[in-house]
Amino acid sequence: MSADTAITARRADFRRSVAAKVMLTPKGGIAGAYLILLVLLALFAPWIAPYPYDAQNLKIASQAPSLANWLGTDEFGRDVLSRIIYGARTSLSVSVTAISVSVFVGMALGAAAGYFGGLFDRAVTTIVDLSWSFPEILLALILVAIIGPGLHSTMFAIGIAYLAQFTRLTRAQILSLKGETYVEATINLGASHGHIVFRHLMPNALAPVIVCGMLATGDAIILEATLGFFGLGAQPPVPSWGAMMSSGSALIFKAPWIIIFPGLVVAVTVIAINLFGDALIRALDIRARLREG
Amino acid sequence: MALLAVRDLSIDIAGIKPLDGIGFAVDKGEILGIVGESGSGKSLTALTVMGLLPLIGGRVARGSIRFDGTELTTLPEPDFRRLRGRRIAFITQNPMTSLDPVMRVGAQIDQVSRLHLGLDAKAAQARSIALMERLRLPSAATVYHHYPHQLSGGMKQRIVIAMALAADPDLIIADEPTTALDVTIQAQIVQLLVELVRDRGVALILITHDMGVVAQACDRVVVLYAGRVAESHGVQAIFAAPRHPYTQALIRCIPRDGMAPGSLAGIPGSVPSVANYPAGCRFHPRCDRAGAPCAATVPPLEHLPSGAEVACHFAETREVANA
Numbered sequence: 271m272s273a274d275t276a277i278t279a280r281r282a283d284f285r286r287s288v289a290a291k292v293m294l295t296p297k298g299g300i301a302g303a304y305l306i307l308l309v310l311l312a313l314f315a316p317w318i319a320p321y322p323y324d325a326q327n328l329k330i331a332s333q334a335p336s337l338a339n340w341l342g343t344d345e346f347g348r349d350v351l352s353r354i355i356y357g358a359r360t361s362l363s364v365s366v367t368a369i370s371v372s373v374f375v376g377m378a379l380g381a382a383a384g385y386f387g388g389l390f391d392r393a394v395t396t397i398v399d400l401s402w403s404f405p406e407i408l409l410a411l412i413l414v415a416i417i418g419p420g421l422h423s424t425m426f427a428i429g430i431a432y433l434a435q436f437t438r439l440t441r442a443q444i445l446s447l448k449g450e451t452y453v454e455a456t457i458n459l460g461a462s463h464g465h466i467v468f469r470h471l472m473p474n475a476l477a478p479v480i481v482c483g484m485l486a487t488g489d490a491i492i493l494e495a496t497l498g499f500f501g502l503g504a505q506p507p508v509p510s511w512g513a514m515m516s517s518g519s520a521l522i523f524k525a526p527w528i529i530i531f532p533g534l535v536v537a538v539t540v541i542a543i544n545l546f547g548d549a550l551i552r553a554l555d556i557r558a559r560l561r562e563g
Numbered sequence: 564m565a566l567l568a569v570r571d572l573s574i575d576i577a578g579i580k581p582l583d584g585i586g587f588a589v590d591k592g593e594i595l596g597i598v599g600e601s602g603s604g605k606s607l608t609a610l611t612v613m614g615l616l617p618l619i620g621g622r623v624a625r626g627s628i629r630f631d632g633t634e635l636t637t638l639p640e641p642d643f644r645r646l647r648g649r650r651i652a653f654i655t656q657n658p659m660t661s662l663d664p665v666m667r668v669g670a671q672i673d674q675v676s677r678l679h680l681g682l683d684a685k686a687a688q689a690r691s692i693a694l695m696e697r698l699r700l701p702s703a704a705t706v707y708h709h710y711p712h713q714l715s716g717g718m719k720q721r722i723v724i725a726m727a728l729a730a731d732p733d734l735i736i737a738d739e740p741t742t743a744l745d746v747t748i749q750a751q752i753v754q755l756l757v758e759l760v761r762d763r764g765v766a767l768i769l770i771t772h773d774m775g776v777v778a779q780a781c782d783r784v785v786v787l788y789a790g791r792v793a794e795s796h797g798v799q800a801i802f803a804a805p806r807h808p809y810t811q812a813l814i815r816c817i818p819r820d821g822m823a824p825g826s827l828a829g830i831p832g833s834v835p836s837v838a839n840y841p842a843g844c845r846f847h848p849r850c851d852r853a854g855a856p857c858a859a860t861v862p863p864l865e866h867l868p869s870g871a872e873v874a875c876h877f878a879e880t881r882e883v884a885n886a
Binding site: 455459460461474 | 613615646652661662664665678679723726
């Protein structure tokens with residue numbers, strides 16, 4: 271193969287890759303770019319944010335947006351923009367960690383229940399259905415009330431709240447995949463349970479779980495903001511979007527920028543995640559792949 | 564002593580007996596055809612030999628399956644798993660769905676030799692590509708990296724065959740390996756299987772409902788009807804002088820050159836379901852030669868001096884040597 275055709279082939283490979291399929295659509299591209307920007311802001315917050323998140327200056331409390339403070343200041347004179355940038359750290363780390371753990375544990379539980387069935391399956395299904403009957407927010411509120419407010423208990427509560435979803439999804443996937451001919455063929459080849467589950471069932475069950483995880487991350491950001499709004503999330507002075515909105519709600523007519531901008535960021539972020547998830551569904555082409563077989 | 568000898572095998576699935584006293588043997592370098600309509604117990608026989616009956620809630624009720632000196636009916640599952648894929652390989656009916664859609668086909672062949680022969684990734688890849696070339700897959704090194712959806716049906720079936728061969732088994736069971744393929748590809752695949760048996764000296768059990776495939780490939784044929792052996796003999800003899808009316812009917816179903824339009828015969832009716840097998844000979848309601856004893860007594864499987872076996876009260880008695 272000449273160098274030229276190698277490059278052409280690699281370009282073709284890229285265009286076919288999932289990343290390219292997502293980023294090359296208008297919706298997926300814009301949403302993806304926004305999310306990448308948000309992650310970069312969160313990662314490099316100390317270098318990007320114009321002020322420290324806890325720098326109080328009561329002389330400039332509750333001031334409207336200006337050249338010095340682009341998004342205004344809050345009731346303690348802290349820079350709203352800087353606090354939103356730092357707040358991205360809280361919001362993203364809580365939601366991504368919680369959903370990751372949820373996906374991981376949910377897939378393990380769901381796969382074991384779906385593959386082995388029997389008493390274990392019934393136990394898991396019953397518990398999961400029980401927790402499924404609570405709205406996520408109620409479940410998370412109860413859990414935080416039990417273990418006490420804070421960053422880690424928020425992660426834990428959100429993780430548990432979404433566990434049922436991934437357990438059920440994975441279990442259903444494994445149940446339908448278990449009957450596929452290629453799984454039977456693998457049994458005929460003398461493969462062990464571990465090999466069948468990890469090499470064949472899990473990879474085939476992954477695509478919908480990834481998409482569902484992506485969309486759940488959006489929900490988790492709202493849930494994190496909600497818990498923050500009730501003062502159950504990150505504790506002051508650590509900034510979180512929900513807590514910012516909560517403190518801004520008292521000044522909603524006098525200094526609306528304190529509540530509007532964090533609220534706007536939450537909304538835009540969740541919309542971006544959903545658009546990105548949509549593009550991902552299309553790129554992973556779940557339905558088409560099931561047809562091809 | 565044959566490599567695989569099945570004797571008087573009966574199985575029980577939730578109280579019903581879909582296989583009743585099946586027997587056959589196959590040796591290395593030999594191709595045994597198991598023929599019959601849908602529902603005659605062909606695939607179930609394969610499942611039983613593979614030791615997968617418990618998966619569908621069945622068990623061996625009677626009889627023995629001896630493979631290379633080992634009794635398989637009582638073999639514990641962990642030992643059986645080491646046998647599957649390693650010494651007894653299975654080629655499934657439909658290559659379209661027999662491959663994992665999210666795994667490269669090369670890796671799927673690799674996993675067999677890595678699992679059973681303990682090869683490392685590199686050795687397994689070299690072995691798989693050599694095997695794919697042997698199976699005449701064009702540009703094997705490229706196809707190795709393809710996903711199943713990028714391949715045609717014939718290519719997929721070659722991959723499935725390569726998976727079956729990857730650990731150098733002694734016995735291959737192919738359950739209708741050509742049913743899902745284009746007619747033009749069917750002959751190629753059958754030819755390939757025949758070559759493999761001759762070259763490598765493996766034993767092959769070819770399960771099919773197609774008497775044409777049997778004539779092309781097999782050395783010996785077992786005709787199953789409703790879970791019992793109807794007739795069994797060498798392939799030339801069975802085509803030259805079928806003794807059982809069911810075998811005769813099956814052979815009449817093969818389209819031939821120069822047939823008058825509309826003269827291709829079928830067999831009226833269908834195989835009865837396991838739940839309501841008729842008493843006596845199970846074929847008698849569809850048989851044009853059936854007489855008084857057929858509905859009353861089960862015809863015993865008679866062993867004739869020529870090596871033929873036939874279970875019919877009114878079997879053709881003319882002797883024909885297997886040329």
